[in-house]
Structures are given as structure tokens and as C-alpha cells.
Amino acid sequence: MAAPRKPLIQGLDPFIVLMLGLVILASVLPVRGRAAVTMEVVTDAAIFLLFFLHGAKLSREAVVAGLANWRVHLLVLATTFILFPLIGLALNATLAAWIAPSLLSGFLFLCLLPSTVQSSIAFTGIAGGNVAAAVCSASLSNLLGIVLTPILAGALMAGTAEHVGGVSFDAVQKIASQLLLPFVLGHLSRPWTGGFIDRHKLWIGRVDRSSILLVVYTAFSASIVEGLWSKVSVGDLVAVLVVACGVLALILTGTWYVSGWLGFSHKDRIVILFCGSKKSLASGVPMASILFPASVLGPIILPLMVFHQIQLISCAVIAQRLNMKNGPVN
Known part of the structure; x- marks a missing residue:
């Protein structure tokens, strides 16, 4: 398994630099x-393509190979879709006096997202974990x-911030047509497109990231027009950074030691550590653009952008440490 690019450890990921540049441009x-209006149409098309490629990249063989390790997958999914949402609700209940409501809603939305795929598998491989189980856990998390x-957002985010309500029928239709449908079509196309995608992973990755960057620019443009920076202060930005670090530290510590207490092997603990602690920017940004009004998109995805960079840097360091020690971190 190839190691993540050096900038993940040495500094900012170039992708994050581009993203921050687009926030400034917006x-x-x-x-x-x-x-x-034109950008909205182009963005919708980019999201469709993004999830088509997600589906086409999903290998059934790799997923089947890791399905037997159901205890690992169950703990990863419980962390992703039960523990994380509970943390998000706790943040909304306790930090309302210190952080803007729209940013707290962004943290709650962050906590409802699935795990990443590519980086979770890569870090698991670097650390010497069970790669087949990581492929299955991360892919299953993204698919579910x-x-x-959207279901969790509809159930938990109603009334958490101004203009953020439950998931409407229109939003459900958009999720089905812009996310689920292209994902299924992409996966069904794999017998014909899989070889091409496997041979051109670099260019496919660029298409993925370009689609996300386009959504970020469109989202922040709409929020800027609605007066984003008059609603979000420097203190809010510092608070976002501190809270994101705290949430990640809590999850990393919890997944590692709880998995050890439950008797998982070292290789499986690595899977739970990396797959259970991640949140997907690639899924989160397009979903947010469908689920929430343009006026709150900027603050909704801001915590996710911060968390994404922190998780990459932290997990890269942890993966290398585990690799060098060739044993658990105690």
C-alpha cells in the first residue's frame, strides 16, 4: 500500500491549500x-460524476474478502453512526454559548458522515493492519x-440552527438522484469501467478533488453573499480548531483502547482506529450542498474542512509510529 504524500505530515495537504484558496476567492x-445558477447546474453534474466514480472504484472482491471480520465492521459502524452522533449532540448542548449555532450544526453534520475510504485503507496499510478488513469497513461505511x-440529519438536526431544518422530500429525491443512483450505476459499470479506472487512478483522483473544490467554491460564494463573515468571528474559527482537535483526540483514544479491551487483535485494532475515526470530505461536501440552504453551507462545511486536515496529519503520524514500533501504542 502506497504511503500518503509527504505534505500530509510535513505541512498542509496541497488539496487543503487549494480549498482555502477558493474560500478566499469566494x-x-x-x-x-x-x-x-449556472454554477449550481455544473456543481450538480460534478456531484453526479463524483459518486459515479465512487461506485465504479468499489471492488466487490475486496469487500467480500473482508466481510468475514464482522466484529470489526460492527464496531467501526457503531463508532461512525452512533458514538460520533452522540458527541455531536453533546457539543450542541454544551457549547451554544461559545460557538455560533451554524458552526455547531456543522459539527453535528460532521459527526453524521461516513468514514473515508482511500486514506483509511492507506493508513491501515502503513501501520501494518488488516487491509482487507479496512477495505470492507471503509467501503461499507461509505455505502451506508x-x-x-440524510436520515440522521433529518432526525437530529431539525431546529439545531437558524434555517437548518429536517430533511425534506425534495432533499430525499436529490440524494437518491444525485448520490445513490450514480453510485449504483458506477458500481454496475465496473465490469466495463473498472480496468480504465484502475489504470488511471491519478486522473480519477484529480476529477474527484476538482468536483469537491467546485462545490466548496459554490457553497462559500452563496454564504458570502448571505454575509458569512459578518456572522463568523476569528474567535469562532479558533473554537472550531480547538473543538475539532478535541473530538479527534477523543475518538482516536477511545477506538484504540476500547478495541483492546474487547480483545481485538493488533491488526484489527488498527482498522478500528483509522476507519472509526475518519470523516469523509468527499461525501460530506456534496451531501451538505443538497441537504442545506445555500445561506448556511459555508459554516456547515467549515468544521468538516478543518477536521479533514487535522485527521490526515494526526493519522499519518500515528500510522508511521505504529509501523516503526511494529506493536501497539500504549
Whole structure:
């Protein structure tokens, strides 16, 4: 398994640098009027393509190979879709006096998202974990997230912030048509497209990231037009960073020691550590653009952007440490 790029450890991921650049560009030159309508159509098409490629990249053979390790998958899914949401609700209940409500809603939405796929598998491989189980856990988390995240958002986010309500029937239709349908079509196309995608992983990755960047620019443009920076202060941004670090530290510590207490092998504990602690930017940004009004998209995805970078840096360091020690971190 190839190691993540060095910038993950040495500094900011270039992808995050581009993303921050687009946030600045949107702050200075937001898309408006007819251009905004056009961008919305282009963004919808990019999201469709993104999830088609997600489906086409999912290997049935790799998933079947890891299915037998059901205890690992069950703990990863419980962490992702039960423990994380409970943490999100706790943050909303306890930090309302210190953090803007829209940002707290962003943290709750972050906690409802599925795990990442690529980085979870890569870090598991670097650390010497059970790669087949990681492929299965991360893929299953992403697949279930297409359905579970909107359901959880509808159940838990109603009334958590101004303009953020439950998931409407229109949003359900959009989720089905823009996320689930292309994912299924992409996976069904794998007998014909799988070889091409496997041979051109670099370019496919660029298409993935370009789609996310497009959604980020469109989302922040809409939020800037609605007065985002008049609602979010420097203190709020610092609070987002501190809370994101705290949540990640809690999850990393909990998954590692609870999995040890439950008697999992070292290789399986590594899977639970990395697959259970991650949240997917690739799924989260498109989902947010469908589920929430444009006026709150910026603050909704801001915690996710911060958490994404922190999780990459932290997990890269942990994976290398586990690799060097060739044993558990105590």
C-alpha cells in the first residue's frame, strides 16, 4: 500500500491549500446572479460524476474478502453512526454559548458522515493492519452513509440552527438522484469501467478533488453573499480548531483502547482506529450542498474542512509510529 504524500505530515495537504484558496476567492469574488445558477447546474453534474466514480472504484472482491471480520465492521459502524452522533449532540448542548449555532450544526453534520475510504485503507496499510478488513469497513461505511447520513440529519438536526431544518422530500429525491443512483450505476459499470479506472487512478483522483473544490467554491460564494463573515468571528474559527482537535483526540483514544479491551487483535485494532475515526470530505461536501440552504453551507462545511486536515496529519503520524514500533501504542 502506497504511503500518503509527504505534505500530509510535513505541512498542509496541497488539496487543503487549494480549498482555502477558493474560500478566499469566494470571499473576494463570489459567484452571483445568473452565474450562480449556472454554477449550481455544473456543481450538480460534478456531484453526479463524483459518486459515479465512487461506485465504479468499489471492488466487490475486496469487500467480500473482508466481510468475514464482522466484529470489526460492527464496531467501526457503531463508532461512525452512533458514538460520533452522540458527541455531536453533546457539543450542541454544551457549547451554544461559545460557538455560533451554524458552526455547531456543522459539527453535528460532521459527526453524521461516513468514514473515508482511500486514506483509511492507506493508513491501515502503513501501520501494518488488516487491509482487507479496512477495505470492507471503509467501503461499507461509505455505502451506508449515502442512506444513513440524510436520515440522521433529518432526525437530529431539525431546529439545531437558524434555517437548518429536517430533511425534506425534495432533499430525499436529490440524494437518491444525485448520490445513490450514480453510485449504483458506477458500481454496475465496473465490469466495463473498472480496468480504465484502475489504470488511471491519478486522473480519477484529480476529477474527484476538482468536483469537491467546485462545490466548496459554490457553497462559500452563496454564504458570502448571505454575509458569512459578518456572522463568523476569528474567535469562532479558533473554537472550531480547538473543538475539532478535541473530538479527534477523543475518538482516536477511545477506538484504540476500547478495541483492546474487547480483545481485538493488533491488526484489527488498527482498522478500528483509522476507519472509526475518519470523516469523509468527499461525501460530506456534496451531501451538505443538497441537504442545506445555500445561506448556511459555508459554516456547515467549515468544521468538516478543518477536521479533514487535522485527521490526515494526526493519522499519518500515528500510522508511521505504529509501523516503526511494529506493536501497539500504549
